[in-house]
Amino acid sequence: MEFDERCLKVQDPKFDCLLFDLDDTLYPLSSGISSHVKTNIEAYMVEKLGIEESKIENLGNLLYKNYGTTMAGLRAIGYNFDYDEYHSFVHGRLPYDNIKPDPVLKQILKNMRIRKLIFTNGDMIHAMRALKRLGLEDCFEGIICFETLNPPCLLMPCDQAPEIFDIAGHFAGLGSADDLPRTPVLCKPNVGAMEAALRIANVNPYKAIFFDDSLRNIQAGKRIGLHTVLVGTSHRVKGADHALESIHNIREALPELWEEAEKTEDVLYSDRVAIETSVTA
Numbered sequence: 001m002e003f004d005e006r007c008l009k010v011q012d013p014k015f016d017c018l019l020f021d022l023d024d025t026l027y028p029l030s031s032g033i034s035s036h037v038k039t040n041i042e043a044y045m046v047e048k049l050g051i052e053e054s055k056i057e058n059l060g061n062l063l064y065k066n067y068g069t070t071m072a073g074l075r076a077i078g079y080n081f082d083y084d085e086y087h088s089f090v091h092g093r094l095p096y097d098n099i100k101p102d103p104v105l106k107q108i109l110k111n112m113r114i115r116k117l118i119f120t121n122g123d124m125i126h127a128m129r130a131l132k133r134l135g136l137e138d139c140f141e142g143i144i145c146f147e148t149l150n151p152p153c154l155l156m157p158c159d160q161a162p163e164i165f166d167i168a169g170h171f172a173g174l175g176s177a178d179d180l181p182r183t184p185v186l187c188k189p190n191v192g193a194m195e196a197a198l199r200i201a202n203v204n205p206y207k208a209i210f211f212d213d214s215l216r217n218i219q220a221g222k223r224i225g226l227h228t229v230l231v232g233t234s235h236r237v238k239g240a241d242h243a244l245e246s247i248h249n250i251r252e253a254l255p256e257l258w259e260e261a262e263k264t265e266d267v268l269y270s271d272r273v274a275i276e277t278s279v280t281a
């Protein structure tokens with residue numbers, strides 16, 4: 001193979017970026033963190049927003065289902081609150097000790113010499129704390145998180161109670177999801193939000209692999225051109241190019257990531273030898 005041709009091959013791998021969701025993707029669902037998040041969100045809705053306890057479960061489900069996150073839904077139906085306060089309430093008292101260091105995953109990530117980013121709906125403080133617990137804080141080039149897409153919320157001083165859209169009543173009256181109020185919060189699985197995040201991080205979706213435990217995030221990722229890996233199950237479903245029971249199985253599912261790394265190393269090494277040879281000759 002000619003030198004130029006080899007260089008082109010090195011410079012143009014099939015994939016040049018890996019995007020990893022964080023929660024329940026880089027650590028297992030069995031840590032129990034997500035059920036604590038759910039409990040804390042429900043407590044926030046009762047204690048801070050004054051929502052009746054009997055309505056919480058149905059409302060939370062409707063908001064999560066229709067808006068991607070409960071927070072995005074709460075903002076859409078009219079609640080106004082400080083994002084940082086919400087995040088510190090919901091994440092601040094999580095049992096982070098349940099997340100265990102993962103030296104095996106660390107080694108896997110270190111062996112994949114390709115750009116790696118976190119892509120989470122969570123806030124930066126939560127992402128940093130979870131990564132630190134996993135021992136993975138130096139494995140990623142950057143973190144795409146809540147703050148990447150959402151500027152601080154301006155709280156409007158208001159003398160009256162805010163007008164809240166009755167989403168449960170809307171659906172009980174056979175209203176359609178298309179007629180729901182829009183949310184100002186940008187998050188997965190909103191396709192526009194995901195495209196915006198990738199633009200900010202300078203990621204070409206056609207050359208990136210996206211790992212996430214949420215099927216709807218994976219399906220949205222597929223729609224914007226990402227190569228997709230559903231994590232947490234071995235059952236591949238529509239929208240997922242691969243399915244992994246655990247993130248530890250990356251190598252088995254995507255051997256080409258190692259092959260690319262080895263190919264790159266081989267060519268670079270052979271070129272270095274060639275240059276050294278010509279200097280000493």
Ligand SMILES: [Mg+2]
Pocket residue numbers: 021022023024025212213214
């Ligand atoms: Mg997740």
